[in-house]
Amino acid sequence: MDKIKDEKNPSGPITLKSGYKIWVDRDLCIGAATCIAVSPKAYVLDKEAKAVILDTIDEDTIENIIESAKACPVVAIIIEDEKGNRVFPK
Ligand code: SF4
Numbered sequence: 001m002d003k004i005k006d007e008k009n010p011s012g013p014i015t016l017k018s019g020y021k022i023w024v025d026r027d028l029c030i031g032a033a034t035c036i037a038v039s040p041k042a043y044v045l046d047k048e049a050k051a052v053i054l055d056t057i058d059e060d061t062i063e064n065i066i067e068s069a070k071a072c073p074v075v076a077i078i079i080e081d082e083k084g085n086r087v088f089p090k
Pocket residue numbers: 024028029030031032033034035036050051071072073074075076077
C-alpha cells in the first residue's frame with residue numbers, strides 16, 4: 001500500500017524538503033492520472049479518483065514535479081516556491 005504523505009491533508013498542501021509547497025485542488029481533479037504517469041512517486045488516486053500526495057514525492061526532482069503539474073489537463077496541481085511565489089500555474 002502506498003504511503004500518503006499527510007493523512008489529514010492527503011491532497012496537500014504539502015511542504016517538500018526543497019521548501020516548495022504543493023497541493024491538488026480536489027474540486028478540479030478529474031482523476032485523469034496524467035500527473036501519475038509523469039511522477040509515479042508523487043501521486044496516487046484515492047477511492048474518489050482524486051490525486052493524493054505520496055510520501056515518496058521527495059524522491060522526485062522539483063523539475064519533474066513541476067512537469068507533472070503542467071501535464072494535468074485541468075490544472076489542478078498548484079506549486080509555490082519556498083518564498084510563497086506561485087511557480088505553477090502562473
Ligand atoms: S493529472 Fe490532474 S486531474 Fe489527473 S489525477 Fe492528476 S491532478 Fe487529477
